[in-house]
Amino acid sequence: LAKTTQPISMDSYEGQEVNITCSHNNIATNDYITWYQQFPSQGPRFIIQGYKTKVTNEVASLFIPADRKSSTLSLPRVSLSDTAVYYCLVGDGGTDKLIFGTGTRLQVFP
Amino acid sequence: DVKVTQSSRYLVKRTGEKVFLECVQDMDHENMFWYRQDPGLGLRLIYFSYDVKMKEKGDIPEGYSVSREKKERFSLILESASTNQTSMYLCASSRRDRVRGFDEQFFGPGTRLTVL
Numbered sequence: 001l002a003k004t005t006q007p008i009s010m011d012s013y014e015g016q017e018v019n020i021t022c023s024h025n026n027i028a029t030n031d032y033i034t035w036y037q038q039f040p041s042q043g044p045r046f047i048i049q050g051y052k053t054k055v056t057n058e059v060a061s062l063f064i065p066a067d068r069k070s071s072t073l074s075l076p077r078v079s080l081s082d083t084a085v086y087y088c089l090v091g092d093g094g095t096d097k098l099i100f101g102t103g104t105r106l107q108v109f110p
Numbered sequence: 111d112v113k114v115t116q117s118s119r120y121l122v123k124r125t126g127e128k129v130f131l132e133c134v135q136d137m138d139h140e141n142m143f144w145y146r147q148d149p150g151l152g153l154r155l156i157y158f159s160y161d162v163k164m165k166e167k168g169d170i171p172e173g174y175s176v177s178r179e180k181k182e183r184f185s186l187i188l189e190s191a192s193t194n195q196t197s198m199y200l201c202a203s204s205r206r207d208r209v210r211g212f213d214e215q216f217f218g219p220g221t222r223l224t225v226l
Contacts, residue, residue: 041219042220043114043200044153046214099169103152
């Protein structure tokens with residue numbers, strides 16, 4: 001059963017770069033890694049997805065090392081509106097189930 | 111604008127009642143999911159469905175059942191509600207990607223269920 005581990009919480013200040021790392025030791029060969037963002041009283045929202053190396057979009061970057069046993073979500077120059085819970089998601093060891101981690105609560109201060 | 115809607119934002123029921131939570135998506139997605147979210151536990155998958163009339167157990171199916179009679183609708187049923195089922199329930203849908211298995215999931219706003 002694939003399992004992910006993330007820090008429970010992180011604090012940052014506006015304008016800083018934030019890196020959130022997720023460990024997924026049992027990731028299967030064909031699994032993708034996906035990150036979601038969740039604000040209070042809302043459902044999670046897709047941020048970024050990758051398979052290996054680096055992926056970048058208008059919101060974030062995702063770094064995946066060669067062994068794919070971890071991944072790092074990078075948020076450049078965070079603002080107050082980035083305060084949210086961030087979830088790392090991987091496939092469940094080749095089955096069709098997806099496993100959400102417990103999430104990292106990011107608090108951005110002015 | 112893609113949309114996943116859930117029948118209620120807030121629901122209060124009594125122990126032993128049968129509870130139906132409805133979810134509808136307008137994106138013609140094959141996959142639909144039910145999660146519950148509790149403080150400190152993140153999102154946990156209850157059931158999911160690949161297609162009409164198909165269902166698969168997630169990590170915590172005990173005490174729940176589901177129904178998918180139409181592609182756009184996925185219902186979660188609590189046969190006899192208990193207080194430990196008080197939680198936030200989230201529905202999601204996604205396309206079926208033949209390579210990756212699952213595509214981006216779109217979530218509804220959630221239903222906060224309280225069982226007294």
